[in-house]
Amino acid sequence: MTFQEQILEGIPEELPPVKPYNTNVNHAPKRKEILTPKEKKLALRNALRYFDKKHHAALLPEFAGELEKYGRIYMYRFRPDYEMYARPIDEYPARCRQAAAIMLMIQNNLDHAVAQHPHELITYGGNGAVFQNWAQYRLTMKYLAEMTEEQTLVMYSGHPLGLFPSHKEAPRVVVTNGMMIPNYSKPDDWEKFNALGVTQYGQMTAGSYMYIGPQGIVHGTTITVMNALRKIGKSPSTGNEGAGALFVTSGLGGMSGAQPKAGNIAGCVTVCAEVNPKAVHTRHSQGWVDEVIDDPDTLAERVKTAKANKEIVSIAYQGNVVDVWEHFHNKNIHIDLGSDQTSLHNPWAGGYYPAGLDFEEANKMMADDPEKFRECVQESLRRQAVAINKHTEQGTYFFDYGNAFLLEASRAGADVFGPGGENAGPEEREFRYPSYVQDIMGPMCFDYGFGPFRWVCTSGKPEDLARTDAIACEVLEEIRKNSPEEIQQQMADNIRWIKGAQENKLVVGSQARILYADAEGRMKIAEAFNNAIARGEIGEVVLGRDHHDVSGTDSPYRETSNIYDGSRFTADMAIHNVIGDSFRGATWVSIHNGGGVGWGEVINGGFGMVLDGSKEADNRLKSMLFWDVNNGIARRSWARNEEAVFAVNRAMQAEPRLKVTLSNRVDDTLLENI
Ligand SMILES: NC(=O)c1ccc[n+]([C@@H]2O[C@H](COP(=O)([O-])OP(=O)(O)OC[C@H]3O[C@@H](n4cnc5c(N)ncnc54)[C@H](O)[C@@H]3O)[C@@H](O)[C@H]2O)c1
Numbered sequence: 001m002t003f004q005e006q007i008l009e010g011i012p013e014e015l016p017p018v019k020p021y022n023t024n025v026n027h028a029p030k031r032k033e034i035l036t037p038k039e040k041k042l043a044l045r046n047a048l049r050y051f052d053k054k055h056h057a058a059l060l061p062e063f064a065g066e067l068e069k070y071g072r073i074y075m076y077r078f079r080p081d082y083e084m085y086a087r088p089i090d091e092y093p094a095r096c097r098q099a100a101a102i103m104l105m106i107q108n109n110l111d112h113a114v115a116q117h118p119h120e121l122i123t124y125g126g127n128g129a130v131f132q133n134w135a136q137y138r139l140t141m142k143y144l145a146e147m148t149e150e151q152t153l154v155m156y157s158g159h160p161l162g163l164f165p166s167h168k169e170a171p172r173v174v175v176t177n178g179m180m181i182p183n184y185s186k187p188d189d190w191e192k193f194n195a196l197g198v199t200q201y202g203q204m205t206a207g208s209y210m211y212i213g214p215q216g217i218v219h220g221t222t223i224t225v226m227n228a229l230r231k232i233g234k235s236p237s238t239g240n241e242g243a244g245a246l247f248v249t250s251g252l253g254g255m256s257g258a259q260p261k262a263g264n265i266a267g268c269v270t271v272c273a274e275v276n277p278k279a280v281h282t283r284h285s286q287g288w289v290d291e292v293i294d295d296p297d298t299l300a301e302r303v304k305t306a307k308a309n310k311e312i313v314s315i316a317y318q319g320n321v322v323d324v325w326e327h328f329h330n331k332n333i334h335i336d337l338g339s340d341q342t343s344l345h346n347p348w349a350g351g352y353y354p355a356g357l358d359f360e361e362a363n364k365m366m367a368d369d370p371e372k373f374r375e376c377v378q379e380s381l382r383r384q385a386v387a388i389n390k391h392t393e394q395g396t397y398f399f400d401y402g403n404a405f406l407l408e409a410s411r412a413g414a415d416v417f418g419p420g421g422e423n424a425g426p427e428e429r430e431f432r433y434p435s436y437v438q439d440i441m442g443p444m445c446f447d448y449g450f451g452p453f454r455w456v457c458t459s460g461k462p463e464d465l466a467r468t469d470a471i472a473c474e475v476l477e478e479i480r481k482n483s484p485e486e487i488q489q490q491m492a493d494n495i496r497w498i499k500g501a502q503e504n505k506l507v508v509g510s511q512a513r514i515l516y517a518d519a520e521g522r523m524k525i526a527e528a529f530n531n532a533i534a535r536g537e538i539g540e541v542v543l544g545r546d547h548h549d550v551s552g553t554d555s556p557y558r559e560t561s562n563i564y565d566g567s568r569f570t571a572d573m574a575i576h577n578v579i580g581d582s583f584r585g586a587t588w589v590s591i592h593n594g595g596g597v598g599w600g601e602v603i604n605g606g607f608g609m610v611l612d613g614s615k616e617a618d619n620r621l622k623s624m625l626f627w628d629v630n631n632g633i634a635r636r637s638w639a640r641n642e643e644a645v646f647a648v649n650r651a652m653q654a655e656p657r658l659k660v661t662l663s664n665r666v667d668d669t670l671l672e673n674i
Contacts, residue, residue: 031071128203177202260314442562551632585620
């Protein structure tokens with residue numbers, strides 16, 4: 001059967017042969033045993049409803065075996081035989097181009113070069129699922145192949161509920177992932193309801209078909225590190241005053257692995273600790289980190305030399321980050337910038353390795369004695385905080401990297417609370433150190449509308465991507481001529497990024513590009529792409545963004561951590577965003593519970609939009625992108641964020657139909673006297 005025939009086949013009439021478990025592929029860990037015997041039967045009943053009754057007797061023991069062995073039913077047998085990657089759009093069997101573009105994006109998220117656990121349909125973050133099982137994948141692809149522009153596909157956490165009649169201007173797909181009744185949104189609820197086969201963790205760009213490999217994270221991390229250095233007056237990339245500045249952090253994993261590369265682009269000395277030798281090897285062999293050292297004394301000497309010679313170098317310390325913080329204090333090594341990117345959103349199951357245990361020991365204890373492991377993690381966090389505090393007392397600028405470091409350290413009883421202590425009001429920061437959003441991404445990017453805009457060239461041709469890079473660069477250079485002082489730096493950084501994008505060889509998987517831009521930039525770039533498509537210069541383009549953005553995400557400890565009016569624990573913005581995008585022209589929309597900080601801790605949404613060179617696409621992009629950014633700016637300005645007040649006033653001048661409720665300031669002395 002050809003690729004097209006296999007897609008159109010959906011779930012096959014006859015059972016395909018059982019697939020051997022391929023040990024060369026990176027597989028998801030066995031999930032926690034959470035279902036009661038009765039619930040296991042329900043999970044099996046749920047799984048079998050995808051198949052004709054005649055197959056139930058054969059499939060039942062197989063699925064029961066998967067549930068027992070892996071904690072989930074992935075239906076491995078139904079994994080297709082064809083290679084999984086984003087094909088050029090013309091190769092998809094489809095009755096509408098928009099649906100073909102979505103198929104391309106889905107396949108990219110499951111590409112072996114892109115996805116973390118491709119056979120378990122996990123794109124990144126350990127649990128970021130595109131689908132729960134292979135039956136859902138097959139059915140969805142078939143629906144997409146069959147659908148017309150008069151239909152919308154409804155996706156419930158990976159399950160395709162079906163095609164529903166709609167209209168040409170409606171989204172072709174509406175995705176929800178992990179939407180729960182709020183009281184049922186604790187981590188174990190995910191374990192249970194995911195094992196039952198009725199929900200999934202979509203992360204941000206996994207379940208929304210918008211992951212573009214590692215380049216997405218490199219751009220954001222570079223912006224963060226560069227601006228953090230600027231904040232402390234050490235900005236080697238824009239002058240020489242900070243050369244030799246030292247950045248200490250941890251993690252060489254999925255996202256954290258971008259830190260040394262970002263440190264190099266920002267022009268400093270980076271030390272990134274990583275306990276997992278495999279992760280160190282991967283990042284070193286990929287050229288994402290320059291040197292590897294596994295002895296603290298050698299590291300200290302190397303760092304002293306690098307600082308003295310003002311080298312631009314990144315060093316992986318193969319070991320625990322706590323040891324680096326402590327050792328550098330003992331050796332009087334001044335750290336300019338510090339952070340942490342261990343996976344503390346998942347502290348008890350391998351996200352954080354405690355000091356004093358080697359990697360293998362820790363893995364064993366995690367499974368054999370989880371209670372003791374928990375104590376070790378908390379003890380290690382306390383030690384880490386003590387060492388960090390000593391450095392910050394001597395001038396180190398430390399920030400939380402949205403990985404729940406301060407949250408978990410505080411839960412462990414570490415000394416990380418700010419002056420307001422544990423009971424700080426919503427208008428203050430509760431922690432002693434800011435998060436990267438509170439100090440950097442929030443005020444410098446999100447509040448002005450800058451966020452992770454991205455696009456994918458559906459032709460699959462590198463020359464189309466090169467052309468779009470050139471177009472985007474021309475547009476930004478033009479906009480920059482009349483940009484206000486407040487955003488000149490961001491414009492300059494983004495122009496520099498896009499100019500270096502080709503050279504930095506960032507593409508893994510589809511022909512994609514990320515480029516931080518504000519509402520004006522996103523709209524003008526998209527318009528220029530649409531015109532180039534109309535002229536026949538390039539093929540159709542998919543627009544999208546990460547959910548880690550201005551408006552898409554309500555996440556009190558990350559994206560919206562710089563909202564101080566008490567509303568950061570609400571999720572109205574994210575919900576409005578996705579609803580607003582859906583009727584303003586998005587090709588698909590998605591809304592998720594979960595994301596990078598944990599189930600129940602965030603609501604995040606996103607969109608995809610296919611540009612085909614038409615007048616309708618031009619209308620859609622202008623209407624939707626304007627809303628997609630200005631929703632968040634309006635909310636941030638209502639929360640009294642000064643940069644957003646500036647941005648919303650500019651937006652109202654540019655678009656007279658926009659009328660935003662503006663907040664009035666209260667004189668502090670009035671309140672003090674009450
Ligand atoms: N990069 C970003 O822009 C960004 C933004 C927001 C949040 N985050 C958060 O950062 C965290 C990391 O993400 P990831 O995808 O890289 O996760 P990951 O699990 O792939 O990588 C984390 C790495 O930390 C290592 N590690 C754990 N404990 C350690 C210790 N004590 N010392 C040294 N190394 C240790 C692990 O071995 C692992 O390789 C997540 O919590 C994520 O949500 C990242």
